[in-house]
Amino acid sequence: MTAATARTYLGYEALIRRFNLRVPPLRRVFMATERTIETHARTSDGDERIELPLQRLSDTESLVGQLTFALKREHLNLTVLGALFERDEALTTVQEWLREKPSSRYSRTAGHLATWLTGHQFDYTLPPGSPRVSLLDEDEYVTGPGVSDPKFGVINNVLGNQAFSPLVRRTDKLTTLLNEGLADKVKAALSTIEPEMLSRAADYLYLSETRSTYNIENEIPDNNRAAKFRRLLESAGEPGALSEEQLCQWQNQIVSPLVAEHQYRSVQNWLSRSGRPRNIADFIPPAPDQVGLMMEGVAAVAASGSTGEFDPVLAAACASFGLVYVHPFLDGNGRLHRFLLHHLLRQSGFTPAGVVLPLSSRMLKQLERYSTLLKSYSRPRTAQLEYLLDSDSGTILVKSAQPRWLYAYFDATEVCEFILDCCKLCVEEDLLSEVLYLRAHDETVKALESWLDMRQSQLNTLIDVIVQGNGTLSNRKRKLAEGLTDEQLLKVEATVSEHFAAYIDSRALT
Incomplete structure (x- = not known):
């Protein structure tokens, strides 16, 4: 196998393949390759493929290594972890990890999540002085009110609960929209x-x-x-x-x-x-x-x-x-x-x-x-x-x-x-377009009623259809102007076009 084709799956994708987990496909997959540079590729439907240099990674084979990579480098995926922690091998591995590295941020996070997702209880005591860690980084995610798990020293700040928990990432687009001040x-x-x-x-x-x-x-x-x-x-x-x-x-x-x-x-x-x-x-x-x-x-x-x-x-x-x-x-x-x-x-x-x-x-x-x-x-x-x-x-x-x-x-x-x-x-x-329409409609009716004798309902319909036609009434709908001469219809169209010019222009831009 050449350097260009040798790949090792990392993190969640490695766990899915290792345990044959029946979960929705990942939108973002990490792989290790023998290339010396990191590469990113995005498919037409938005899926990402990220290749990392193998020599920069320390453990790409063990279950602990893959869990660490997932929790450290990837977006939190509770679906994959929920499926994973149904497996006895995964729970046994987390127990051993907690015993060998009781202060590790990632072993504690794995223990907390396994308990939160499945109810499984681990034999574990948090070492004195261990710093509390948050499940989600507030700079990267929209978070909920943190709930402390004193056993593992983890603050669970996901949105929702075990029965329903959406994940919202702070993308550049989301941040920009939130900063718009839409309520104001x-x-x-x-x-x-x-x-x-x-x-x-x-x-x-x-x-x-x-x-x-x-x-x-x-x-x-x-x-x-x-x-x-x-x-x-x-x-x-x-x-x-x-x-x-x-x-x-x-x-x-x-x-x-x-x-x-x-x-x-x-x-x-x-x-x-x-x-x-x-x-x-x-x-x-x-x-x-x-x-x-x-x-x-x-x-x-x-x-x-x-x-x-x-x-x-x-x-x-x-x-x-x-x-x-x-x-x-x-x-x-x-x-x-x-x-x-x-x-x-x-x-x-x-x-x-x-x-x-x-x-x-x-x-x-x-x-x-x-x-x-x-x-x-x-x-x-x-x-x-x-x-x-x-x-x-x-x-x-x-x-x-x-x-x-x-x-x-x-x-x-x-x-x-x-x-x-x-x-x-x-x-x-x-909202503003509808107000613009109503104001233009009022001005149009006021101008037409000074010389045009037409039922209000018929006049409203005629104005609406002319606006839909960007200022003209099509021959197919000429019957809506029944009783008007061609000269009078041209005058109506000109009046509508004058007062609705801004509305028609704004609609063309949307």
């Missing part, structure tokens, strides 16, 4: 809009958000369902914990009475896209016996956004995506997950009462990115399962285990970046 931008934007205009803009945004959340799922709700969802949006932010009873009440308002549920699901559900073979599942959520504990973890993360323990947008992002990943109901999970974003943002004070940010509209405009975030969780987990699916009779038998570590832990960094992006665009573009 929301308040500043709203302060410049007179109350009557803001009320009209909010009315449209509620309508837009309602339509978009159904459009994401290729549904067109009837007037009754749309009205119920809007009323639910208007009630978002009311005080109270995210309990099973509360979520059931919301689910009942979102779905048809025929599929209303009064508790979390007690059966295994799954998702399949239309057009796929009927015996293949796109996503198999956690087993029913895990749902309650996972949702308690989701609720704890959600609450941290209102208490100030966690940035409110990040808390809302992690909790809302956590809900759709857990899929606690047989129907309505997607709409409920998007509603939860609004509820938590308003509950934390990020969004003031009476105003809704058109987040679903933004998701609809970035549907591929949104879908990718959902699939990045669902696909690799479902791929680890063996199952029998009978779509015709509506049953699924999951033959393999569905351990907690497969579902409870995930990297939520890109989810948080996405929701921060959506909030930023909603504030800087969508």
Whole structure:
């Protein structure tokens, strides 16, 4: 084997291969090579391959060496560690490591995590004077309130708990978005809009958000369902914990009475896209016996956004995506997950009462990115399962285990970046764009009514369609100007173009 091809896997990837762990593939893999320089390669889908010079590494073979590398050099991966610490060999190795190096930061971290993840108890006493160590570096991760483990001298500052713990890395993009001061931008934007205009803009945004959340799922709700969802949006932010009873009440308002549920699901559900073979599942959520504990973890993360323990947008992002990943109901999970974003943002004070940010509209405009975030969780987990699916009779038998570590832990960094992006665009573009539209509409109506005799509803429709056509009415829609001469229509188009020029220009830039 040549120097160009000789590779030794390191850290988590080495542990996965050594124990044949059935876990989602790593997005970031380290390898040791005989090259003398460090190289980084990124695939088109964002996966990283990092090659390190072998001569700079001390132990690339032993289990302790691989664990040390993973804990020291890689992002914390509780899924891999959860699978690993189910193996007796791994637990025995950690026990020996603690005995041989009781003061080691990494042996203590491994012992703490093995206990935290599995409940296994080690024969160990912390040497006097050993410094406390934090599980996550606050410069690299968004952290939760630290919980001290005196046995190992480790401060566990992950977000959430054993049943649900998202990981949020402080990437350059995330840091930049957090430093935008989006909450202040929301308040500043709203302060410049007179109350009557803001009320009209909010009315449209509620309508837009309602339509978009159904459009994401290729549904067109009837007037009754749309009205119920809007009323639910208007009630978002009311005080109270995210309990099973509360979520059931919301689910009942979102779905048809025929599929209303009064508790979390007690059966295994799954998702399949239309057009796929009927015996293949796109996503198999956690087993029913895990749902309650996972949702308690989701609720704890959600609450941290209102208490100030966690940035409110990040808390809302992690909790809302956590809900759709857990899929606690047989129907309505997607709409409920998007509603939860609004509820938590308003509950934390990020969004003031009476105003809704058109987040679903933004998701609809970035549907591929949104879908990718959902699939990045669902696909690799479902791929680890063996199952029998009978779509015709509506049953699924999951033959393999569905351990907690497969579902409870995930990297939520890109989810948080996405929701921060959506909030930023909603504030800087969508809200102000709607106000700009309404002001232009008022000026246009005022100018046209001085000479044009047309029913208000017909005039509103005509203006809207001309704006959609960037200042012109297509021949196909000429009937909307029935009763107007060609000269009069040109005058209407010119008036609309004059007053909507700024709006049309701003829309062309988005």
